[in-house]
Amino acid sequence: xVQLVESGGGVVQPGKSLRLSCAASGFTFSTYGMHWVRQAxxxxxxxxxxISYDGNNKYYTDSVKGRFxxxxxxxxxxxxxxxNSLRAEDTAVYYCAKRxxxxxxxxxxxxxxxxxxxxxxxx
Amino acid sequence: DIVMTQSPDSLAVSLGxxxxxxxxxxxxxxxxxNNKNYLTWYQQKPGQPPKLLIYWASTRESGVPxxxxxxxxxxDFTLTISSLQAEDVAVYxxxxxxxxxxxxxxxxxxxxx
Numbered sequence: 001x002v003q004l005v006e007s008g009g010g011v012v013q014p015g016k017s018l019r020l021s022c023a024a025s026g027f028t029f030s031t032y033g034m035h036w037v038r039q040a041x042x043x044x045x046x047x048x049x050x051i052s053y054d055g056n057n058k059y060y061t062d063s064v065k066g067r068f069x070x071x072x073x074x075x076x077x078x079x080x081x082x083x084n085s086l087r088a089e090d091t092a093v094y095y096c097a098k099r100x101x102x103x104x105x106x107x108x109x110x111x112x113x114x115x116x117x118x119x120x121x122x123x
Numbered sequence: 124d125i126v127m128t129q130s131p132d133s134l135a136v137s138l139g140x141x142x143x144x145x146x147x148x149x150x151x152x153x154x155x156x157n158n159k160n161y162l163t164w165y166q167q168k169p170g171q172p173p174k175l176l177i178y179w180a181s182t183r184e185s186g187v188p189x190x191x192x193x194x195x196x197x198x199d200f201t202l203t204i205s206s207l208q209a210e211d212v213a214v215y216x217x218x219x220x221x222x223x224x225x226x227x228x229x230x231x232x233x234x235x236x
Binding site: 035037044045046047050059061062095097100106107108109110111113114115116 | 161163165167171172173174175178184216218220221222223224225226227228229230
């Protein structure tokens, strides 16, 4: 069965960096685009970034452009989110999610989500 | 960006009664070439990730009870729970996938009256 397991969250000071990971299993990871979605405490869902199945194309929400980098290692079935220059407003649970359709494309419904990893940015 | 607006923010419904959640997009999410609405609904229970309920505005995900139904087209959509059960207490989100960035509605919290 499909499993997505995020890790790497924690408490970090403003301005610092952190890398999140998402280990995928139960499907052919290299054929699916993957997303990061975050949820601030007590708030709604906010899309963060998407990466194509081959890693060649990436898109970000405006608030993280230039600070966050999404990447993937298809040989390790792992998705990453490198987060630099962290701000208090980045505090959230970060979910990785799989798009439904394989192959090319970015907009899609997300059929599997990990349990999330909590990032707290605080001094 | 396509703005998704849900209403109400919360609603309390008696067990067995109908719950109706609305979602409006700032522009049409109907793709004319395939006549499909790029609109999905998720259910999120406390402490859990979102769960896919409905896609293409009205197609129920496998395993989702048939008391959940989606309707609408273009810019106006509805999620209906025909007979609310205790396990349906959750926050429900709509999301458009017509364009990047993906955007979500603000969520509707459903509770038991």
